[in-house]
Amino acid sequence: MNRLLRNRELLVFLLLVVMVIGVGLVSPHFLSPRSLRNVANSSLILILVSVGEMFVVLTRGLDVSVGATMGLSAVVLGLALNAGVALPIAILLALIVGVLAGAVNSVGVAIFRVPPIIMTLGTLGMYRGTMRILTGGSWIETIPANIKHLAKLTFLEIHMFVWVTLAVILLAVLVLKKFKPARYFYLVGDNEEGALFLGIPIQRTVFVAYILAGFFSAMAAVVFVAQVGFVPMQTGNGQELKALAALVIGGVSLTGGVGTPVSAFIGALFLKTVDSMLIFLKVPGYWSNAVGGIILLVAVYFDYRLREAVNLRQLLSRRKVRMEHIKKVRSAVEANRNGHTHEES
Amino acid sequence: MDLSENFPDATNSSTPLIQMSSIWKVFDGVPVLRGIDLDLYKGEVHALFGGNGSGKSTTMKILSGVYRADSGQIRVNGRPATIERPTDAHNVGIYMVPQEPHIFPHLSVEENLLTGLDKPKGEVREQIERLSEEMEFHIPMHTSAGSLSIANQQLLEIIRGLLRDVSVLILDEPTSALTFREVDHLFAKMKALTNRGIGIFFISHRLGEVLEISRRVTALRNGEVVLSSLTKDLSSSDLVQAILPDDGGSGSVPASQPDSDDSGAPRGEVPVLEVKSLKGEVFDDISLSVKEGEVVGLAGLVGAGRTELAEAIVGIDEHARGDVYIDGRLVRNRTPRKCQDLGLVYVPEDRHAHGIFLDLPHLYTTTSSILPQLGRIFISFARERSIGEKYMDQLRIKANSLYQLARTLSGGNQQKVVLSKALASYPKCIILDEPTRGVDAQARQDVYTLIKNLKAQGVGILLISSEMEEIVEFSDRVLVMHQGTIIEELSREEITLERVMEASFGMVGGQIS
Numbered sequence: 001m002n003r004l005l006r007n008r009e010l011l012v013f014l015l016l017v018v019m020v021i022g023v024g025l026v027s028p029h030f031l032s033p034r035s036l037r038n039v040a041n042s043s044l045i046l047i048l049v050s051v052g053e054m055f056v057v058l059t060r061g062l063d064v065s066v067g068a069t070m071g072l073s074a075v076v077l078g079l080a081l082n083a084g085v086a087l088p089i090a091i092l093l094a095l096i097v098g099v100l101a102g103a104v105n106s107v108g109v110a111i112f113r114v115p116p117i118i119m120t121l122g123t124l125g126m127y128r129g130t131m132r133i134l135t136g137g138s139w140i141e142t143i144p145a146n147i148k149h150l151a152k153l154t155f156l157e158i159h160m161f162v163w164v165t166l167a168v169i170l171l172a173v174l175v176l177k178k179f180k181p182a183r184y185f186y187l188v189g190d191n192e193e194g195a196l197f198l199g200i201p202i203q204r205t206v207f208v209a210y211i212l213a214g215f216f217s218a219m220a221a222v223v224f225v226a227q228v229g230f231v232p233m234q235t236g237n238g239q240e241l242k243a244l245a246a247l248v249i250g251g252v253s254l255t256g257g258v259g260t261p262v263s264a265f266i267g268a269l270f271l272k273t274v275d276s277m278l279i280f281l282k283v284p285g286y287w288s289n290a291v292g293g294i295i296l297l298v299a300v301y302f303d304y305r306l307r308e309a310v311n312l313r314q315l316l317s318r319r320k321v322r323m324e325h326i327k328k329v330r331s332a333v334e335a336n337r338n339g340h341t342h343e344e345s
Numbered sequence: 346m347d348l349s350e351n352f353p354d355a356t357n358s359s360t361p362l363i364q365m366s367s368i369w370k371v372f373d374g375v376p377v378l379r380g381i382d383l384d385l386y387k388g389e390v391h392a393l394f395g396g397n398g399s400g401k402s403t404t405m406k407i408l409s410g411v412y413r414a415d416s417g418q419i420r421v422n423g424r425p426a427t428i429e430r431p432t433d434a435h436n437v438g439i440y441m442v443p444q445e446p447h448i449f450p451h452l453s454v455e456e457n458l459l460t461g462l463d464k465p466k467g468e469v470r471e472q473i474e475r476l477s478e479e480m481e482f483h484i485p486m487h488t489s490a491g492s493l494s495i496a497n498q499q500l501l502e503i504i505r506g507l508l509r510d511v512s513v514l515i516l517d518e519p520t521s522a523l524t525f526r527e528v529d530h531l532f533a534k535m536k537a538l539t540n541r542g543i544g545i546f547f548i549s550h551r552l553g554e555v556l557e558i559s560r561r562v563t564a565l566r567n568g569e570v571v572l573s574s575l576t577k578d579l580s581s582s583d584l585v586q587a588i589l590p591d592d593g594g595s596g597s598v599p600a601s602q603p604d605s606d607d608s609g610a611p612r613g614e615v616p617v618l619e620v621k622s623l624k625g626e627v628f629d630d631i632s633l634s635v636k637e638g639e640v641v642g643l644a645g646l647v648g649a650g651r652t653e654l655a656e657a658i659v660g661i662d663e664h665a666r667g668d669v670y671i672d673g674r675l676v677r678n679r680t681p682r683k684c685q686d687l688g689l690v691y692v693p694e695d696r697h698a699h700g701i702f703l704d705l706p707h708l709y710t711t712t713s714s715i716l717p718q719l720g721r722i723f724i725s726f727a728r729e730r731s732i733g734e735k736y737m738d739q740l741r742i743k744a745n746s747l748y749q750l751a752r753t754l755s756g757g758n759q760q761k762v763v764l765s766k767a768l769a770s771y772p773k774c775i776i777l778d779e780p781t782r783g784v785d786a787q788a789r790q791d792v793y794t795l796i797k798n799l800k801a802q803g804v805g806i807l808l809i810s811s812e813m814e815e816i817v818e819f820s821d822r823v824l825v826m827h828q829g830t831i832i833e834e835l836s837r838e839e840i841t842l843e844r845v846m847e848a849s850f851g852m853v854g855g856q857i858s
Contacts, residue, residue: 187449187460194447197411198461199432257451317494319626321524326629326829328525329851333832336856 008251009266016270023277030280037158041151041227043272044165045070045220050243050250050264051172052216055209056116057247060189060256061109063210065120066217067239068127069101071231073221075131077147078140078231087146095218101127102214106207124240131233140231151226161223168219172261185209189256245296246271248303271295360423361386362513362544363408363439368417370403370568377403378568380417385513385544390535392547392559392576395588396849397647397811400568401548405515408546409441410434422512440506441515446498450491457490458505469508476504480534496527500534507538514538515546520554521648532558550646552581552850553857564588581857585847590814615673617774617805618658618689623667625650625657628829631667635774635805640796642820643809644845649826651809652694655776659684659691672773685714688773692763692780694809700763706748707758708733711765736765741791757788764795774805781815793819813845827851 024031049066056063073094080090101123108119153160176182184205187195195202217236225231243264244254250267252259274295275288283291363385370378378400385391393401406412408419410431419426421437428434434441449457458473459466477483482500484493490501499519506514516535520528535545535558549555555562556576564572564587572587616634623631628650635641645651657665660679669676671687681691693699701710712719712729719725719732733747740761744754751762760780767775777796781789796819799806810816816823823840825833825848833848851857 183456183460186452190449190451191447194449197431197443197447199430199435200461253451257449318522321495321522322627322829323629324524329828329832330629330830332856333830333853336854 009260009262012250012266012270016266016273019277020273023280027280030277033157035276035280039273039276040162041159042276043269044161044223044227046239046242046246046268046272047165047265048168048216048220048223049239050246050268051169051261052213052220053240053243054247054252054259054261054264055185055212057244057252057254058185058189058256058259059206059209060192061116061206061209062244062254063105063120063213064117064240065101065105065124065127066213066243067236067241068124068131069098069214069217070221070224070236070239071131071233072101072127073098073218074225074231074235075134075140077221077225078143079134081144081147081225082140082142087150090147091222094221095215098214098216098218098221099211100214101217102211103207105210105214109210110203110206131235135231135233137233139233143225143229143231147226148229151223161226165223169261169265176260181205186257189258191257242271242292243268245292245299248296249299251303253303253307359387361420362422364420364423365404365408366418366420368404368407368419369415370400370407370412371415376568378407378414381565381568381570383563383570383573385546387512387542387544388539389560390539390545390547390558392549392555392562393565394550394552394555394562394584395565396550399565399588401565402517403568404565405441405517405546405548408434409439409515411441435509435511438510438512439515440509440511440513442499442502442506442517442519444517444519444521446495446502448490448493448498448501450489452490453487454484454490454493454501455486457501458508462508472508473504476507479537480504481530494527495522496524496531499523499531503534503538512542513544513546515548517548518550519547520549520551528554550850552584552852555584556581556857566590581850581852582847585843585850585852589842589846616670617672618807619670619673620658621668621670623654623657623665623669625653625662625665627653628657628826631831633807633824633831635807637773637805638800638803639821640800640806640808640819642816642823642840642845643807643826644813644816644823645811645826645849647811649849650829651826652778654826655691655693655778655807655809658776659689661691685770685772688771689776690714690767690770690772690774691776692767692778694778694782696760696763700766701751701759703752704750707742707744707751707754707762708747710751710762711736711769714766715769732769736761736768740765740768740795755785755788757784757791760784760788761791764792772804774807775799776807776809778809779811780808781810781812813842813849816840816845817842825849 020031029035049070053063053066076097077090077094080093081087085093105120105123108114108123109116151159151161155163176185184195184200187198187200188202188205192202220239221236224235246267247259247264248254248267249270250259250263250265252263252267271292274291278288278291279285361384363383365381365383368378368381368383369376377398381400381404383404393404395401403412407414408428410428410433413429419428421439426433426437428437428439431441449460452460455473459469462469473486480500480503482497482504484497490498493501503514519531523531535547539545547555547559556579559576562572562574562576562579562584563570564584566588572584614636616636619634621632631654633641643651643654653662656662658669658679659681660683661681669679671684671689674687676683676687684690697703702713708729711733715732716724719729730747736742737744737747742754742758742761742765744758751759754762764780780792780796784792796806796808808816808819817840820840821837823835823845824831825835825845827849828851832851833844833853835844847853
C-alpha cells in the first residue's frame with residue numbers, strides 16, 4: 001500500500017482504468033476502439049504541453065505562457081501554409097517560433113532574474129497580442145488540406161500523432177534518466193543552493209527548461225492545426241492552467257525536483273479522459289471545467305497531506321534529538337551545581 | 346599520533362595545507378573579518394571557537410568559495426590559490442560540509458554522491474563502496490536522501506567531499522543536530538580521517554567538544570583572532586575568557602549601580618509574568634517570573650531557544666504546553682491579542698518580518714495594536730494622530746511626518762516605532778527580544794533610557810539579548826539559557842560578564858555541562 005501511494009503514476013493510472021471500466025459498464029459504447037481512439041487523439045495536445053511545462057516545473061519554475069506560445073506557433077504555421085510554404089518547412093518554422101518564444105522567457109528568468117510568474121505572464125500577453133497583430137484579429141481558415149492528412153495517417157489502427165507523441169515521451173524519459181546534464185533539472189529544482197555548491201550550471205539548466213517548454217508547445221500547435229484545420233484566436237487559451245493541473249495530478253511537485261514525463265503524461269490523460277467520460281455520461285459540456293477544478297483541488301489536498309506526513313517523521317526525529325540534549329544538559333548542570341555547593345559547605 | 350609534538354607553530358615543520366593570511370571581509374560597510382590569520386596542518390583537527398557573529402563561519406565560507414575575501418591571501422600547500430567559487434575550492438582539495446547538509450532530498454543516495462563528478466562511473470562506484478565501508482555508512486544506495494537522519498546526511502556530505510580527493514574538510518557546527526551516539530561516531534570518523542592525513546577545520550561553540558576532538562583551537566571575537574593555541578594547554582575557562590568583550594575581562598562590574606538610587610529593587614511582590622514548566626519544540630520545562638518594575642535578563646547564544654520561548658509565552662507557538670500567568674491570572678489558549686489585553690506584549694527580534702508594516706505610514710504600525718480604541722467602526726483620525734504625536738515626541742522618532750512610510754526610516758527609528766506599538770497598549774510586562782540589534786548609537790541610548798523609564802513606572806521587562814554587556818548593565822536578575830534549558834540564574838550581586846558568558850557556553854560552577 002505504501003509503495004502504491006509512493007508510485008503516484010501507477011496509482012493515477014489504476015484509478016483511470018477503474019473509471020474507464022466503470023463508465024464502460026454504464027455506457028458500453030465508451031469502450032469501443034473508435035471511442036478510445038478519440039480519447040487518445042483529443043489528449044495529445046494537453047499531453048505535449050504538459051510534458052514541456054514539466055521541465056520548467058522540475059527546476060522550481062513556472063511557465064504560464066505555454067498556451068499563448070502554442071497559439072502563436074499555430075498562427076505562424078497557418079499563415080505559412082496559406083502563403084504556400086511547403087509543409088515540412090512550415091512545421092519547422094512553427095517549431096522555431098516555439099523555441100524562440102521559450103528563449104525569451106529563458107532570457108528573462110535565467111539572465112535578468114525576473115520572477116517566472118511575472119516574466120511568463122508578460123510574454124503570455126505579448127504572444128497573444130502578436131497573434132492578433134499577425135492576423136489582424138481574424139481566424140485563419142482555408143488552410144491547405146495537406147496538413148490535415150497528417151492527422152489521418154494511421155499505423156496499426158492508431159493515428160500517427162499518437163505514435164509520435166509516445167515516441168517523444170519515451171525519448172524524454174530516456175534522456176532524463178541517462179543523459180547527465182538532464183539530471184540538472186532535478187538538482188536545480190531539488191536544492192538550488194546545493195547545486196551551486198557542486199558547480200552545477202544553474203543558469204544554463206533553467207535556460208534550457210523554458211526553451212523545451214516552448215518547443216513542446218509548438219509541437220502541440222502542429223497537432224492542433226492538423227486535427228482542427230483552422231486557427232481561431234483562442235487557440236491554446238487556458239492550456240497553461242490545464243497543464244499545471246495535469247502535472248499536479250500526475251505527481252510532479254510544484255516545489256521542484258520531483259516528476260517524470262510519465263507523470264505529466266498520466267496526469268494529462270486522466271484529465272482528458274474525465275472530460276470524455278462526462279460527455280458519455282451525458283453531462284452537459286459546460287460542466288467540464290468545474291469538474292476539472294474539483295479534481296485538481298482534491299489532488300492538491302491529498303498531495304499536500306502525503307508530503308506533510310513524510311515531513312512530520314523528520315520533524316519528530318529532530319525533536320527527539322533536541323529533547324535528549326536538553327535532558328543531558330540539565331542533569332549535568334544539576335550534577336555540577338550539587339558538586340559546587342558541596343565544596344562550599 | 347604525536348604529530349602534535351612536532352609542529353605546533355610551523356617553525357620547523359612541513360608546509361601547512363592551508364595558510365590564510367590577513368583576511369578582511371566587509372559586509373554593508375561593517376567589517377566582519379579584520380585580518381584573520383589561520384593555518385591548518387596535515388592530520389590535525391583545528392577548532393574554530395567563538396560567539397555568534399565572531400566570524401568563524403564567514404572565514405570558512407571564504408576558504409570554501411562561498412564568499413570572496415576583500416583582501417588577504419590564501420595559500421594551499423604553500424602555493425597561492427584563487428578561490429572564487431565552491432568548485433575552485435574542490436579543485437584545490439577543500440570541501441565544506443555546511444551546518445544544514447546540502448543534499449538533494451528527492452534523489453537517491455547514489456545519485457547524490459555521483460552528482461557533479463567527472464570520473465568514470467565504475468571507478469566512482471568502487472570508491473564509494475570503499476569510503477562507505479570506512480565511514481560505516483551502511484545505507485542502501487537507492488534510499489532517497491531526504492529520508493536519512495541528519496547524521497547520515499552529514500556522512501553523505503563527507504563522503505561527497507572525499508570522492509573529490511580533498512585534503513581539507515570543513516565541518517560547520519556538525520554536531521548541533523546529532524544525538525550523543527551520533528556525535529561519538531562522527532568524532533571516531535574524524536579521527537580516522539586525520540590518521541589518513543586529512544586536515545579538518547571544526548567550527549563549534551560547544552566547549553566540551555572543542556576540547557575533546559581538536560588538536561589546536563583558534564578563538565575569534567569580532568572578526569579577530571584572540572587566541573590560537575594547542576588544545577592540551579587550554580582549559581574551558583581560558584577559552585571563555587578569550588572571547589569576553591574587551592572591557593569586561595576585568596570582571597565584576599556590579600550590576601546596575603547607576604540606577605540603584607532612583608528606583609532601587611523591584612517594587613511589587615506579585616509577578617506580572619509567571620511561566621511554569623513551559624515545554625516547546627526546542628526547549629523543555631522552563632519556569633521564570635518577572636515582577637513589577639523588574640528587569641530580568643535572558644541571556645544565551647543564538648539557537649539556545651530564547652526567541653522560541655518568548656513566542657511560546659505570548660501564544661505565537663500554540664503547541665507549547667505549560668502554564669503562563671499574566672498579572673496573577675492563568676491564561677489558557679493564549680494568543681498575542683489575549684496577552685496584550687491582559688498586559689503582556691512581545692517586541693520581536695526580527696522587526697521587518699514580525700514587527701512593522703514597512704510600506705505604510707509609520708503611524709499605522711504604532712496604532713495597529715490599539716485599533717479598537719480608535720473608534721467602534723470608523724477610525725478617528727484625530728485620536729490616531731494624537732497618539733502618534735505623543736510617541737514620536739516621547740521616543741524621539743525622527744520622521745518628516747506621521748505619515749512617512751516606515752520603510753524610509755532608519756533602523757533605529759523603525760525600532761522605536763515597533764516599541765511605540767508595544768507601549769500604546771500600556772502593558773504591565775514587556776518582552777524585548779534583541780531591542781538594539783541593528784540600530785545606531787543614538788537610538789540605542791534612547792532604547793536604554795526607555796528601559797529605565799519603564800522600570801521606574803513599574804513595568805516588568807524580560808530582556809532577551811545576545812549583547813552580554815546590555816544584559817549585565819540593566820538586569821536585576823539574569824537567567825542564562827543554554828540548549829533549551831535555563832542553566833543558570835544570577836541574582837543582582839552575582840551578575841558579571843564572565844559568569845553570563847560562561848553559562849551561555851554551558852559552563853556552570855567551573856564545569857562544562
